[in-house]
Amino acid sequence: MSVRPLPAPEVRESNGRVGGRRGPDGRAAGGEPARLTLLDGFALDCGPRSVHVSKTLQRLLAFVALRGRATRALVAGTLWPDSDESKAFGRLRTALWRLHRLGVPLLAAHGETLRLHPSVRVDVDELLAEDGSGRHPRGGALRELLPGWYDDWVLVERERLRQICLHTWEESAVRELRAGRFAEALEAVLVALRAEPLRESPHRLLLEIHLAEGNYSEAVYTYHAYRMLLHRELGVGPSPRMRRLLDAAVEPASGAGGPSPGERGEGPAR
Template identity: 45%
Template structure:
């Protein structure tokens, strides 16, 4: 069985036994990507409507049949078909599925894999502007953020504030208005006694929120600094000089 690999992160690429497959027409590429991202398969009519939204129903179905015929010319099974449904062949490796499997195995996110690390810094099919990709890109973004936050919490739990800060700052760069990574950075600074850095992180975050009047810092973030222990109180008769 040939080794078929479909890459969607960073751009579309299909390889067969380590060699790039012949260039596929844009409609064929979109069909393959769409089916690959619908893990449980998809209705044929729904796929046709999503992939050719500006065509009539009859024309969209014809485009789907034509694209499937072109895929079969590659002499490897890429899409399993039935009269009503489409599904990616189980033998096809897809980078998004592989990464999701790594990052969600037993509920544990991992950054030590090259594939998982690349996942942080590439977009899903970045040069495509199809409406159906909006939700798929958001899935990738949410998974990335939650994985970074999980790793930052684990770093904090083992006392590694430096790694926690770097992971949380990476999440903040992806979504500057998301509060969870901001709080993680603050907690990491406070764990090292750097109250000024924690306050500066909060001030910077509050400034970013001014772009949308509906947003405000939560009570959880505000109380982080309030919970910071101050210097011990002096007993009666003691002086600062001791």
């Protein structure tokens, strides 16, 4: 069965005016396909114009965009959890009708399954664009998904995106480190640290990069700065794994005149 786009006979702008008709690919004559922004706030752009939609339609578009595809039952039950089944389906039908009134093919139906129309571009997908080495979040900062939205499904998707980005930056740092590209490795790991300062894995990678470059003093500083940060914020210390990583590299250097663990203000490793 082919995917059936929800019909879009005409374009209605946010002021209610009827615009030009759009073809099956979602483009107006001479225009651009629709673009959905979910990072740092919701926005819907149809070609050069920003289109205002209600919060209900925002939630519908965002949910389907983040899920990739979803059954009508899942959409209705998630977006209207306090309504009985018949009322939730009725609200979904109303929301789909209102989307249709925009005149832009934003959703496509495949039986009971809904998904975004293939022409709609989503910034989250662009952030997680695939290249030859896997999924790479672009840019040097972690952008928040739908800030100010506190639905349970948004919180789950927000955390999922955060974890994907953090792991991807760390994986990028590991690849660059193994390839001997220390500056690039530092850039990737520092992005992860800005996004989550208390997370140990990027601090551990930063320590490894300094050690690989032979910068023992910076490695020691990295360890102690993180130890003090954890103690101040959480009342705990770094993991034994991080301590062993530092000691294994610095202790051999101590025999050549480098600082010993005692001279660094610490006892022997346990």
